[in-house]
Amino acid sequence: MIKLLKYFRAKDWILSVVILGFIVCQVLLDLALPDYMGKIVDLIEQQGTINEILIQGLKMLGIVAGSVLSTIIVSYLAARVAAGFAKRVRRAVFTKINSFSMEEMEKFSTASLITRTTNDITQIQQVITMFLRMAFSAPVMAIGAIVKIVGKSGTLSWITAVAIILLLSILILIFSLVSPKFKKMQKLTDKINGVTRENLTGIKVVRAYNAEKIQEEKFDKVNTELTKTDLFINRVFSIMTPGMQLIMGGLSLAIVWVGAYLIAGGSISLAVMTTFTQYAMKVIISFLMLSVLFIMVPRGFVSGNRIYEVLKTENKIINGTVTTSEEEGTIEFKNVSFKYPDSDDYVLKNISFSVNKGETVAFIGSTGSGKSTLINLVPRFYDATEGEVLVDGINVKEYDLNSLYKKLGYVPQKSFLFSGTVEENIKYGDENATKEQVNHALKTAQASFVEKLEGGLNYPISQGGKNVSGGQRQRLAIARAIVKKPEIFVFDDSFSALDYKTDKALRKTLKKETAGATSLIVAQRIGTIMDANKIIVLDKGEMVGIGTHKELMENCKIYQEIAYSQLSKEELA
DSSP states (O other): OGGGGGGOOHHHHHHHHHHHHHHHHHHHHHHHHHHHHHHHHHHHHTTOOHHHHHHHHHHHHHHHHHHHHHHHHHHHHHHHHHHHHHHHHHHHHHHHHHTOOHHHHHHHOHHHHHHIIIIIHHHHHHHHHHIIIIITHHHHHHHHHHHHHTTTOHHHHHHHHHHHHHHHHHHHHHHHHHHHHHHHHHHHHHHHHHHHHHHHHTHHHHHHTTOHHHHHHHHHHHHHHHHHHHHHHHHHHHHHHHHHHHHHHHHHHHHHHHHHHHHHTTSSOHHHHHHHHHHHHHHHHHHHHHHHHHHHHHHHHHHHHHHHHHHTOOOSSOOOOBOOOSSOSOEEEEEEEEOOTTOOSOSEEEEEEEEOTTOEEEEEESTTSSHHHHHTTTTTSSOOSEEEEEETTEEGGGBOHHHHHHHEEEEOSSOOOOSEEHHHHHTTSOTTOOHHHHHHHHHHTTOGGGGGSTTGGGOEEOGGGTTSOHHHHHHHHHHHHHHHOOSEEEEESTTTTSOHHHHHHHHHHHHHHTTTSEEEEEOSOHHHHTTOSEEEEEETTEEEEEEOHHHHHHHOHHHHHHHHHHSOHHHHO
């Protein structure tokens, strides 16, 4: 957590000093109150006048008002510093996550990253607020009260010292018991978020297979473990509060009891005992404030370490420096092999091919053959383990990522839409696109259904595009790529949800629209790729065929098997 302090601005440090100043002011005022109370008791014992007592009372009211005002200012400034800090850390984490490759995303899991961005940062914010308010005031209050106590009565001072030792012992014991549990709680929170997310995402499958009980059991297992950990922590803390109250009550009773004997013996006056009691209570209150920090700080440190773990993660995808290239629209794979992190098996093995500007190259093969993995190397979602991937004659690893992405129009396997209007989603491809360009892209993508939607381009899309069909999502995603007008189109099985009629019409309009641009197409349907300039056949991560449809039908057995399983000889001719 300490390493996160770099997100404190100079202004925050200045405000922290100001907070400290007001805390010192508040503490000094609070420490003055018992003396005035002692004076009032003294006046009563000596039968002072009402006016004298009233003057001391008014002074006490003035001190209380000053203390309250200081407390309000401290609370406001502490909340402001903590909120600003949390905002900057949240932004830093969000930006860092956006720079992650698929490898880093898989390392943490989506559920954990969400927890770290929300719950963990909130924990830190609360800790900073409490720390600024109490970490300064509690020690100053305790030291000031102890200084006031010393010398007034040796016997009563010893009683107070014993109470302090007992308090410290309780705090150390509690800290040692609960500190390891906070880390476990955050991990369990990640798990429960993961199970919940999985259930909500796959709710249709869960219901279709009557798997509610299975999911409930998975949830209950994690939920029970989280509850047990939470209850353990709360049980420990439930002992702390009455324990401290017992010590506080015992201290008050001991001071009054022993003080009564001392007064009777003439060692001290009633005013001294009254003053001493109040200062002793302030010492105890200081330790109670510290106990709150003992509750919050361990959580804060756990959350801080989890956040720092994200921020310190080194990106496996390192940004290059190249922004321009002499060539345009060319792609080349040179002896490319790839395996996922922590895996010994290669997903792709020694892949080599080239694509010229304006060509359409398709990839086909059985499930798990490595088609999607292969084209994911082009936008650097992963980097090749061995070999080189060249775009416009330059290794993709050398590109500035923004410059590389500008060249690409990517349509993922699972089309994703963002919350907002249809128009806003299409403009992800080009935020400066006109309505005419948006409408043209929609027409090219065979997305005429937009006209029938209420509001047309202003129709609200829910998060993930859940309020439109799978085929509609794919067409909108394709329109988003079209409006960008990239050098290279990357279609990762982007036509799978379309019926044959729409697929055929889309391929016809796309051929015209993307003339001059290079297209990479991953497909399951032979009909989608028959007209490609080049078809690459993959099997178990290896290239087993390359050529036109006609050539592959003559010399590639695997391609033939795929083709005849989908279409008749007449359709394939």
